[in-house]
Amino acid sequence: MQPLSALRPADMPRRDPAPSRAAYKMHRLLLTPVFRALFRVGLPALILATMAGWFMSNPDNREALKGALTDARRTIEERPEFTVKLMAIEGASPAVDQAIREMLPVNFPVSSFDLDLEVMQSEVASLDVVKRADVRIRPGGVLEIHLVERAPAVIWRSETGLELLDETGHRVASLTARSGRSDLALLAGQGAQDAVPEAMALLAAGSPILDHLRGLVRVGERRWDLVLERGQRILLPEENPVGALEQVIALDQAQDLLMRDIITVDMRNPMRPTLRIAPPAVSELRRIRGLERGGL
Amino acid sequence: MNDLYEQQRAMRAMRQAALQRGVISILDVGTSKIGCLVLRFDGPDHFRESDGIGAMAGQSAFRVIGAATTRSRGVRFGEIEAMQETERAIRTAVQAAQKMANVRVDHVIACFSGGNPRSYGLAGAVDLQGSTVTEHDVARVLASCDTPDFGDGREVLHAQPVNFAVDHRSGLGDPRGQNGNRLSVDMHLLTADSGVIRNLLYCIKRCDLELAGIANSAYVSGVSSLVEDEQELGAACIDLGGGSTSISIFMKKHMIFADSVRLGGDHVTQDISKGLQVPLATAERIKTFYGGVVATGMDDREMIEIGGDTGDWEHDRRQVSRAELIGIMRPRVEEILEEVRDRLDAAGFDHLPSQQIVLTGGASQIPGLDGLAPKILGQQVRLGRPLRVQGLPQAATGAAFAASVGLCLFAAHPQDEWWDFDIPAESYPARSLKRAVKWFKDNW
Numbered sequence: 072m073q074p075l076s077a078l079r080p081a082d083m084p085r086r087d088p089a090p091s092r093a094a095y096k097m098h099r100l101l102l103t104p105v106f107r108a109l110f111r112v113g114l115p116a117l118i119l120a121t122m123a124g125w126f127m128s129n130p131d132n133r134e135a136l137k138g139a140l141t142d143a144r145r146t147i148e149e150r151p152e153f154t155v156k157l158m159a160i161e162g163a164s165p166a167v168d169q170a171i172r173e174m175l176p177v178n179f180p181v182s183s184f185d186l187d188l189e190v191m192q193s194e195v196a197s198l199d200v201v202k203r204a205d206v207r208i209r210p211g212g213v214l215e216i217h218l219v220e221r222a223p224a225v226i227w228r229s230e231t232g233l234e235l236l237d238e239t240g241h242r243v244a245s246l247t248a249r250s251g252r253s254d255l256a257l258l259a260g261q262g263a264q265d266a267v268p269e270a271m272a273l274l275a276a277g278s279p280i281l282d283h284l285r286g287l288v289r290v291g292e293r294r295w296d297l298v299l300e301r302g303q304r305i306l307l308p309e310e311n312p313v314g315a316l317e318q319v320i321a322l323d324q325a326q327d328l329l330m331r332d333i334i335t336v337d338m339r340n341p342m343r344p345t346l347r348i349a350p351p352a353v354s355e356l357r358r359i360r361g362l363e364r365g366g367l
Numbered sequence: 368m369n370d371l372y373e374q375q376r377a378m379r380a381m382r383q384a385a386l387q388r389g390v391i392s393i394l395d396v397g398t399s400k401i402g403c404l405v406l407r408f409d410g411p412d413h414f415r416e417s418d419g420i421g422a423m424a425g426q427s428a429f430r431v432i433g434a435a436t437t438r439s440r441g442v443r444f445g446e447i448e449a450m451q452e453t454e455r456a457i458r459t460a461v462q463a464a465q466k467m468a469n470v471r472v473d474h475v476i477a478c479f480s481g482g483n484p485r486s487y488g489l490a491g492a493v494d495l496q497g498s499t500v501t502e503h504d505v506a507r508v509l510a511s512c513d514t515p516d517f518g519d520g521r522e523v524l525h526a527q528p529v530n531f532a533v534d535h536r537s538g539l540g541d542p543r544g545q546n547g548n549r550l551s552v553d554m555h556l557l558t559a560d561s562g563v564i565r566n567l568l569y570c571i572k573r574c575d576l577e578l579a580g581i582a583n584s585a586y587v588s589g590v591s592s593l594v595e596d597e598q599e600l601g602a603a604c605i606d607l608g609g610g611s612t613s614i615s616i617f618m619k620k621h622m623i624f625a626d627s628v629r630l631g632g633d634h635v636t637q638d639i640s641k642g643l644q645v646p647l648a649t650a651e652r653i654k655t656f657y658g659g660v661v662a663t664g665m666d667d668r669e670m671i672e673i674g675g676d677t678g679d680w681e682h683d684r685r686q687v688s689r690a691e692l693i694g695i696m697r698p699r700v701e702e703i704l705e706e707v708r709d710r711l712d713a714a715g716f717d718h719l720p721s722q723q724i725v726l727t728g729g730a731s732q733i734p735g736l737d738g739l740a741p742k743i744l745g746q747q748v749r750l751g752r753p754l755r756v757q758g759l760p761q762a763a764t765g766a767a768f769a770a771s772v773g774l775c776l777f778a779a780h781p782q783d784e785w786w787d788f789d790i791p792a793e794s795y796p797a798r799s800l801k802r803a804v805k806w807f808k809d810n811w
Binding site: 089095104 | 439455456458459461462465466469470471572575
């Protein structure tokens with residue numbers, strides 16, 4: 072018996088195996104290279120971007136993300152490999168060492184990520200006494216500062232007091248008394264600190280008379296006077312003062328010029344050196360000349 | 368004729384575009400099945416210069432990357448009868464092939480067997496302008512062929528120069544560079560009903576595809592089923608299809624005749640259906656499983672359940688012997704072959720030096736046909752299968768795919784046809800003279 076309710080195969084609508092026109096066109100469209108790329112790359116990228124944008128549009132999410140990032144950063148920074156435990160200063164005198172330690176208030180131990188070495192370097196280098204400073208973190212958690220200090224070359228007497236200058240004229244430190252560094256020459260006069268290299272050259276050239284030297288005076292911010300013992304002065308020209316000084320020293324070595332009763336050796340015009348003789352010597356000279364003339 | 372020339376040129380240009388894209392599909396619109404293959408071209412191949420007169424259309428190596436067949440719908444005798452149905456079937460095949468190839472195809476080369484193909488032999492001759500034959504002379508001689516009156520509603524499918532002769536030296540494949548005074552040509556022209564072609568064009572257009580070429584299936588199955596020496600020495604290819612049987616005769620690697628008989632395997636199925644009182648689908652199944660054309664004593668004892676769905680026990684449990692089935696099939700197959708014989712005789716096939724006949728197509732797979740066919744067609748009959756092409760699935764290598772495979776070869780390596788040559792510039796001098804006269808008239 073055949074069931075009455077069942078549909079016989081012939082009655083069932085046969086499915087058409089052919090794709091509909093729309094399905095056919097869609098299939099062809101999806102096979103075009105542009106669309107294939109779009110569906111493989113473009114669409115997932117768009118979905119990801121949309122999700123990321125929606126997530127970031129919520130301020131709470133943004134804060135949480137930022138906090139998580141900071142925490143992660145913190146945990147890495149605080150690892151013992153990055154801890155700096157002490158500061159080592161090389162090439163500094165005890166006073167400078169102390170000053171630098173006071174100047175850089177670092178509470179050890181500290182993470183090396185929190186140290187701004189460039190700022191520290193510029194701070195240390197801003198000290199007058201420091202010629203060059205290298206700051207680095209040595210393996211083992213040591214903040215190392217390597218210094219080259221300026222060596223004082225001359226003493227400069229200014230309106231405010233005595234100061235030590237190096238050979239380039241840069242200030243090194245203050246000095247309370249001249250006797251503190253009696254080995255160094257003294258400079259004075261306005262603008263003396265700007266012409267230290269010239270003064271250094273003069274000092275080098277004038278080494279034979281260095282024992283008698285009291286100091287160098289800058290005159291009119293353009294030329295030097297050498298002040299010797301007994302108030303003697305050697306007035307040097309603007310141009311080529313070293314040559315003039317060497318001329319004077321040669322005279323001194325030949326004729327003991329400076330041993331004589333002379334107040335001033337004026338070399339301002341090197342073509343015409345002039346001597347000023349002290350008043351007693353002048354009267355003595357006149358007496359001798361009178362004798363020569365009068366025959367008394 | 369010029370209109371046709373332009374149309375075919377446009378199709379050639381489309382084919383060039385497809386070659387540049389590297390993907391083209393071929394579509395075999397048959398009565399029993401519609402097959403679609405997608406070909407990928409690997410660039411220009413080292414083709415043989417000896418084929419035809421040089422390579423005007425451009426050749427390429429290819430491989431099949433997609434293949435699909437579907438049951439044909441709305442096609443009778445190789446002609447489209449129900450446009451919507453056929454369009455759906457084409458869509459099914461094309462979509463499945465595209466899916467397999469995973470690439471979109473825009474250009475299609477199609478073949479069909481219907482439309483009453485008719486062959487014409489054309490001859491033309493011109494005096495050479497110089498002492499040697501140039502390409503321009505070839506174009507002139509092709510244009511000088513006097514077109515036969517093939518009637519209204521017919522269109523040219525193929526127009527292939529078959530033979531060139533310079534003075535009295537005939538049988539030249541490529542006459543360029545030959546010395547002589549007179550160049551003559553024999554051309555083979557194949558026409559088909561333009562309505563049939565238009566219907567096919569419309570169906571393909573409805574599927575968003577561009578037609579890059581159209582061929583007759585008799586020609587393309589001959590291209591794929593005849594081996595090279597058969598094509599060279601002369602042979603006939605009989606494509607036993609579902610709704611029609613196509614005949615093509617090849618000689619010197621050119622098709623010189625094509626025809627079709629409007630009888631095929633479907634008629635055998637109809638005979639079985641009528642003779643055994645079974646539906647067509649059952650008849651088709653019985654034909655493919657138990658069919659044959661030569662009965663033996665054993666066949667009397669082999670009983671076939673022919674089944675049924677009426678609910679009547681006696682009717683649904685009918686049996687026939689295989690001998691009875693063969694008795695139904697054989698007369699029809701004989702009729703088809705005799706009809707083919709008549710057409711071959713009409714074409715003068717028995718005057719050809721070689722009498723080789725190759726049977727191919729789906730209906731050539733009937734067991735025993737190789738015993739029956741020599742009795743009607745002559746001794747030199749063999750069953751042919753299409754050439755093997757790269758990438759073709761095993762399921763599509765049978766004799767039923769002779770036209771599809773031939774169409775692949777046609778797509779990759781077309782013979783030079785009339786429209787591959789330039790239009791001769793003969794009309795230009797007259798026109799320019801007219802223009803000069805007109806200019807004088809206008810100005811003085």
